[in-house]
Amino acid sequence: MRLLEERIKKDGQVYEGNVLKVNSFLNHQIDISLLKAIGEEFYRLFDNEKITKILTVETSGIPFAVAAALFFDVPVVFAKKHQTSNLNTDCYSVNIHSFTHGNDYQARVESAFISAEDNILIIDDFLASGHALKGLLNICEQAGAHVAGCGIVIEKSFQDGGRMIRDAGVRVESLAKIKSMENGEIIFE
Numbered sequence: 624m625r626l627l628e629e630r631i632k633k634d635g636q637v638y639e640g641n642v643l644k645v646n647s648f649l650n651h652q653i654d655i656s657l658l659k660a661i662g663e664e665f666y667r668l669f670d671n672e673k674i675t676k677i678l679t680v681e682t683s684g685i686p687f688a689v690a691a692a693l694f695f696d697v698p699v700v701f702a703k704k705h706q707t708s709n710l711n712t713d714c715y716s717v718n719i720h721s722f723t724h725g726n727d728y729q730a731r732v733e734s735a736f737i738s739a740e741d742n743i744l745i746i747d748d749f750l751a752s753g754h755a756l757k758g759l760l761n762i763c764e765q766a767g768a769h770v771a772g773c774g775i776v777i778e779k780s781f782q783d784g785g786r787m788i789r790d791a792g793v794r795v796e797s798l799a800k801i802k803s804m805e806n807g808e809i810i811f812e
């Protein structure tokens with residue numbers, strides 16, 4: 624997606640450990656016209672799939688899932704990372720390791736919100752090591768739901784996640800694919 628790549632080039636900042644900061648337009652402050660274009664692009668890519676629900680994981684995946692859902696006109700479900708008193712105990716849950724942050728967390732979705740009747744589009748902001756996506760795919764499997772594919776805003780294709788998920792037969796569409804970020808220079812595929 625040209626608009627997104629140009630914005631990453633202009634405002635993305637490369638940090639140590641191959642981390643791309645996009646806080647000024649995607650991950651902290653959000654550029655609404657870019658967000659809308661991202662949602663529309665996901666709709667264009669998966670329009671013919673009869674999506675019934677969009678699944679993501681809190682926190683940063685939520686705006687992109689919502690932007691897409693406005694075009695598909697379907698509900699968004701986001702996996703929660705914390706057990707809270709208002710979360711029903713009847714949940715699908717999965718342990719997810721965060722390679723970037725070096726911690727593990729439990730992602731939970733109330734079983735009432737995904738079922739075997741669903742055709743799910745999974746959306747997330749970053750695809751790096753693929754643990755988050757694998758966890759969301761596992762939740763769909765527990766529910767018996769079909770997964771039409773995954774929509775990713777930024778894939779760091781020099782990490783293993785994308786290859787691993789595609790090799791498992793899952794359709795993954797990434798709007799910007801970063802091949803390398805060496806010496807602070809962002810190169811797209």
Ligand code: G4P
Nearest residue numbers: 642643681682683721722723749750751752753754755784
């Ligand atoms: P994964 O997302 O493919 O599983 O890879 P990884 O375990 O490395 O990612 C862990 C977290 O770090 C994820 O957010 C992911 O979105 C984020 N992340 C990975 N690489 C980058 C990067 O280069 N830049 C930025 N800004 N984020 C990156 P999370 O733990 O789910 O956090 P949040 O959604 O609550 O913010």
